[in-house]
Amino acid sequence: MMALPLTIFFLLPILSAGQVLPSDALPPIDSVCSLIKCNASITYQQNLNQLFLYLHANASLSGFHTATAGQGRDQIYGLALCRPDIPRSNCSECILQAIEVSNRTCCSYYSWYDYCLLRYSTENFIGEMNNTVTIFSESGSLVPEPALFKQQLMLLMANLSSFAASNASGGLMFATGDIRLNASNNIYGLVMCTRDISFDGCRICLRGLIFHANFFTRLSDGRSVTQSCGAMYSIDPSFLHLNVAAAPPPAAPPSAHHSPKETSGTQGLMSKGNIIVAIIVISYLIFG
Missing domain, CATH: 3.30.430.20 (Gnk2 domain, C-X8-C-X2-C motif)
Structure with a gap:
């Protein structure tokens, strides 16, 4: 089965100081x-x-x-x-x-x-990636087409992980996004690493989670975590608490951009086959 045309957005939302989640x-x-x-x-x-x-x-x-x-x-x-x-x-x-x-x-x-x-x-773990203890948790409803769901989920999570484990994340080691599943549903995903580890450590940790056999079985919502990273997904859009519109893609892919670890900036468009990854302008205010 051919994959559906996909659009994946990596979003860092703006939250006001007065906005409170449940x-x-x-x-x-x-x-x-x-x-x-x-x-x-x-x-x-x-x-x-x-x-x-x-x-x-x-x-x-x-x-x-x-x-x-x-x-x-x-x-x-x-x-x-x-x-x-x-x-x-x-x-x-x-x-x-x-x-x-x-x-x-x-x-x-x-x-x-x-x-x-x-x-x-009592042992100094700061700065060391550790994924020796992994927890997998699933909930929600049964997915009617598990093979398609897993294909789209893996695509989303792989791209989110690449973004989080790079300078593009502005040092936050965090990414959220969504991918189309069918005409009426999207899959929403989130990945994050503790900021004391390296980008390579973050990438290794996340890959160990999302490519594990227990990451997804048949349910629509999942949480997988280790000591150094976590990956979560859901078909419920409120899972990400986002209210950010995607920016239109530029006409052509820009050259590689590397930003300082503690700063933010704009990212471009990467296109390959029928997969489009659009990175919006990162406009981020830490906790209001």
Whole structure:
């Protein structure tokens, strides 16, 4: 079967400071706790509380933060990450909820939500890509044409991953987009990596997720996460909370563009066969 003509958009939306997403969109995808090499002393618990304060205060403002608390055997390393397409208030709420329900006896722990990630460990993991523990979760309705759905989903996710793991993402290591499934439905996707790892690490991590046999089976909504990256999809457009129109494609593909890691810019059009990838102007305001 020939693939349908596709248009894929990578979008970084603008969200106002006052815009708030529903708080009921915060159930955890899953969490993983390891008790290996644990020294859960009173000092450790105090350092963990201090780490949580650092992570919540800073990641709520910037969308991402790494921190450490304590010294020696009681030293703890932590990381908090929020989706760049949600308002600051939802980021703060998600991180706070992750902290409140975390298992404080764990010496290595991470928990993914639709909106955020919380991770901490007594071992220094900052800057190291880790995809050793992978969680796959599916929900929604049965897909009537699973072969076509998977073909379009893989195409969307591969392109989103390439965008997120490059300078084009402006250092956010994040991309959202959609792809046509049939006359009445699109598939909406999201990928993201923790910003402490390299672009190569991000690319490897995401490829390990989306090409895994369990990434998609037969259901319309899916979440797959590891310690360093996550990939999500749905047929529900509200999944991405987007309200951004696509820019018209330019007349011809531009030359390669490389932007600094912490800046944004315009991207062009790439066309091959019946696949069109349109990159709109990135106009992004971090959490309002």
